[in-house]
Amino acid sequence: MQEFKSIRDLPEQDYFTGGSSACAGCGPSMGLKLALKVLGPETIIINASGCMTLLPLYPNTPLKASWIHNAIENASSTAAGARHGLDMLGNRDMNVVCYAGDGATYDIGIASLSGAAAKNERIIYICYNNQSFGNTGFQWSTATPYGSETKTTPRGKDNPIGTTVVNKNMLKIMGAHRVYAATASLAYPVDFLNKLNRAKERDGFSYIELLGACTAGWNYDPRLTVRISKLAVRCGMWPLYEIENGVLTLNKDFSELKPIDEFLKLQGRYRALPQDGVDRLQSLISEHWTELKEYNGLRYV
Amino acid sequence: MREEELPYKGIEGIPIIKEPGSAEKINRGSWRLVRPVHHSEKCTKCKICYTYCPDAAINWTPDGPTINLTSCKGCMICVEECPTDAMTEEKEAT
Numbered sequence: 001m002q003e004f005k006s007i008r009d010l011p012e013q014d015y016f017t018g019g020s021s022a023c024a025g026c027g028p029s030m031g032l033k034l035a036l037k038v039l040g041p042e043t044i045i046i047n048a049s050g051c052m053t054l055l056p057l058y059p060n061t062p063l064k065a066s067w068i069h070n071a072i073e074n075a076s077s078t079a080a081g082a083r084h085g086l087d088m089l090g091n092r093d094m095n096v097v098c099y100a101g102d103g104a105t106y107d108i109g110i111a112s113l114s115g116a117a118a119k120n121e122r123i124i125y126i127c128y129n130n131q132s133f134g135n136t137g138f139q140w141s142t143a144t145p146y147g148s149e150t151k152t153t154p155r156g157k158d159n160p161i162g163t164t165v166v167n168k169n170m171l172k173i174m175g176a177h178r179v180y181a182a183t184a185s186l187a188y189p190v191d192f193l194n195k196l197n198r199a200k201e202r203d204g205f206s207y208i209e210l211l212g213a214c215t216a217g218w219n220y221d222p223r224l225t226v227r228i229s230k231l232a233v234r235c236g237m238w239p240l241y242e243i244e245n246g247v248l249t250l251n252k253d254f255s256e257l258k259p260i261d262e263f264l265k266l267q268g269r270y271r272a273l274p275q276d277g278v279d280r281l282q283s284l285i286s287e288h289w290t291e292l293k294e295y296n297g298l299r300y301v
Numbered sequence: 302m303r304e305e306e307l308p309y310k311g312i313e314g315i316p317i318i319k320e321p322g323s324a325e326k327i328n329r330g331s332w333r334l335v336r337p338v339h340h341s342e343k344c345t346k347c348k349i350c351y352t353y354c355p356d357a358a359i360n361w362t363p364d365g366p367t368i369n370l371t372s373c374k375g376c377m378i379c380v381e382e383c384p385t386d387a388m389t390e391e392k393e394a395t
Contacts, residue, residue, distance in 0.1 A: 007348050008348055014357050015322075017322040017372070018324070018325060018358045018369060018372020019324030019326065022355070024356075025374075026355050027355070033354075033355065033356075033357055034352070058316045059318055060323045061318045061321065061323055062322065063322065189352055189353075222376040223381040224381065225378055226382050227381065
């Protein structure tokens, strides 16, 4: 298996072209472009309804790989069906990849995802997590972090915090299915593509969760997509780790995390979050980070 | 796999896009307010702009990056991330 060492080593061919209808500075679309560098044209991408559904608009597509769009709840079952069909035809080399948002992963599609993971189907599931139902206008999902403002959890007199529900720990859920589960960030493309390469070689289900910064929903200047993704990792909001056979490995370890303020102040969705909300978010993040440090190299789930 | 090799000859009524990458010719340049400009004398060919472009508007050649202004939506990630200031922004004529 080829291990990339730096950005210069990454493959030079692109199977993704411009001209899509994604926003300028779209994180998930950058993630798909990077993923296709490793996956290649012999790939079927199964998409659950979401922002990325609007990439191929009939009669044009920015992709140079196959694409199936199905309903929001059954991307994993469609992928499992495609995998079985290909296996029946004797085609073992074609990659079957799900590319679904966090609404389709955390909330609506978790039943079919859990089913496919429990049966250890040979598919790669990439969740582009923009921490909301982004396509319909940034509504709350169970991936939305504490303190974020969304269209359905607006800040106001009665509720100055915005989202008061703490987001799900999806990696732990997927890790408990005894599959390969990992987080990835756009700011660390080498780490992301190495994980994807690893998932491609595996004979079983792989789950990769990518933090897809959303310029429209998170409300920031499009030029900051990569900087915000990097700050999410450095502040501990989005730690990079993987779980295989229940054992946790921390991929990016820092002796000290940056204060969460640096990540929050760049985004409009955290504007006017009161100090007690920031402190609570900081304590949630520190708690998660301490847990990850404690279990690094050990059985986590 | 090509279409004629498939056991099913296609299902009626489902829109199937047959030309891969056909969106490349669509002009998204009109979305842009500022455009990136590359200065090859400052460029160290680190590939950072090419890797981070969300619209694959930066193509890689042995001489460095070339910008496809038909696809560039002007997000300026390349300008922000360039470590040597080899990418600068310029206002579009309106």
